[in-house]
Amino acid sequence: MAEMNFGGVMETVVTSHEFSLEKAREVLKNETIAVIGYGIQGPGQACNLRDNGFNVIVGQRQGKTYEKCLKDGWVPGKTLFSIEEAAEKGTIICMLLSDAGQIACWPKIKPYLTPGKTLYYSHGFAINWSDRTGVVPPKDIDVIMVAPKGSGTSLRTMFCEGRGLNCSYAVYQDASGKAEEKTIAFGIGIGAGYLFKTTFQREATSDLTGERGSLMGAIEGLLEAQYDVLRENGHSPSEAFNETVEELTQSLGPLFGAKGMDWMYANCSTTAQRGALDWAPRFREAIKPVMEWLYYSVKTGNEAQISIDKNSQADYREKLNAELEAMRNKEMWQAGVTVRKLRPENN
Ligand SMILES: NC(=O)c1ccc[n+]([C@@H]2O[C@H](COP(=O)([O-])OP(=O)(O)OC[C@H]3O[C@@H](n4cnc5c(N)ncnc54)[C@H](O)[C@@H]3O)[C@@H](O)[C@H]2O)c1
Ligand SMILES: CC(C)(O)[C@@H](O)C(=O)O
Ligand SMILES: [Mg+2]
Numbered sequence: 188m189a190e191m192n193f194g195g196v197m198e199t200v201v202t203s204h205e206f207s208l209e210k211a212r213e214v215l216k217n218e219t220i221a222v223i224g225y226g227i228q229g230p231g232q233a234c235n236l237r238d239n240g241f242n243v244i245v246g247q248r249q250g251k252t253y254e255k256c257l258k259d260g261w262v263p264g265k266t267l268f269s270i271e272e273a274a275e276k277g278t279i280i281c282m283l284l285s286d287a288g289q290i291a292c293w294p295k296i297k298p299y300l301t302p303g304k305t306l307y308y309s310h311g312f313a314i315n316w317s318d319r320t321g322v323v324p325p326k327d328i329d330v331i332m333v334a335p336k337g338s339g340t341s342l343r344t345m346f347c348e349g350r351g352l353n354c355s356y357a358v359y360q361d362a363s364g365k366a367e368e369k370t371i372a373f374g375i376g377i378g379a380g381y382l383f384k385t386t387f388q389r390e391a392t393s394d395l396t397g398e399r400g401s402l403m404g405a406i407e408g409l410l411e412a413q414y415d416v417l418r419e420n421g422h423s424p425s426e427a428f429n430e431t432v433e434e435l436t437q438s439l440g441p442l443f444g445a446k447g448m449d450w451m452y453a454n455c456s457t458t459a460q461r462g463a464l465d466w467a468p469r470f471r472e473a474i475k476p477v478m479e480w481l482y483y484s485v486k487t488g489n490e491a492q493i494s495i496d497k498n499s500q501a502d503y504r505e506k507l508n509a510e511l512e513a514m515r516n517k518e519m520w521q522a523g524v525t526v527r528k529l530r531p532e533n534n
């Protein structure tokens with residue numbers, strides 16, 4: 188554990204300097220890690236753990252995703268099983284089904300959660316909203332979480348590039364007395380950048396806020412609003428897209444990602460700095476009430492319930508895909524397809 192100063196607030200975090208991969212392997216050497224579900228997080232975590240030398244099996248129902256398991260080198264009967272078989276063989280049962288799928292599959296998994304086993308999550312959802320999900324684990328098992336702060340796709344690509352994705356971690360039940368050590372070992376095993384401590388409640392509420400807010404929902408809304416205003420005022424798609432998205436992802440985003448917001452500002456004109464400094468508080472003021480509304484909707488369980496209701500429907504995937512297709516087909520994002528083609532590295 189390392190004590191670090193985060194903008195004046197001291198926090199305890201874990202990196203592979205304090206907790207090496209060798210130690211993680213030692214802690215989990217007798218465990219069979221059963222990754223249940225092979226959507227987005229499943230492949231990232233399962234492949235990273237396998238490459239790091241852990242004993243991993245996958246549980247996935249038949250269908251398109253099962254084919255992906257085969258392509259990734261999981262072997263039927265050896266390292267690839269049905270959900271029930273994997274839950275039976277595993278000692279750490281990793282619930283990496285979709286959050287709605289976890290509710291549907293809970294009756295299948297629960298009988299295999301025998302004393303001494305560990306139930307692992309990458310989200311606080313199932314446990315924090317147990318009144319809505321019906322997930323109440325037996326008392327004599329460990330219940331732990333490592334929640335990657337990014338897509339499972341990035342977890343894998345960053346691992347392959349020798350980098351790491353930050354993760355939060357939490358222990359909900361410690362029946363073995365060793366749950367925290369196991370959790371940290373798991374986080375190091377999946378290739379965390381650094382690990383920070385949370386609770387299932389705080390992870391669930393911050394995660395749903397972040398993805399509906401600045402990470403996905405708010406950013407999409409902001410970008411589309413600006414693009415629309417530029418187009419309504421006679422600017423071409425090229426100009427509107429470059430001024431809204433391309434410059435952000437290709438030039439300015441990487442600058443503030445690398446050295447902070449003030450560094451990005453310092454590398455723009457004084458004209459830009461003056462105007463952006465004036466407009467930032469106006470945006471903050473306009474957006475803060477929506478953020479407060481969002482946080483309230485998350486905290487009260489409203490957002491979780493919407494997700495449960497919608498994503499438990501038989502055709503949830505088709506419906507989500509139809510909405511993504513509508514997004515893809517908007518002029519703005521189609522303009523992006525052409526802009527990306529024109530990047531010198533792509534043509
Ligand atoms: N997607 C991410 O990058 C990400 C990031 C951090 C945390 N998480 C969390 O990780 C967990 C897994 O998320 P995901 O996005 O990888 O899931 P996902 O939506 O990609 O689904 C994962 C798997 O669930 C299976 N599934 C869904 N419903 C099922 C059902 N009724 N019966 C059997 N299988 C079913 C699908 O076939 C798929 O293999 C969730 O708790 C999520 O909140 C995800
Ligand atoms: C990748 C995200 C948005 O951080 C995750 O929370 C998810 O639900 O996919
Ligand atoms: Mg999430």
Ligand SMILES: [Mg+2]
Nearest residue numbers: 336337394398
């Ligand atoms: Mg998230």
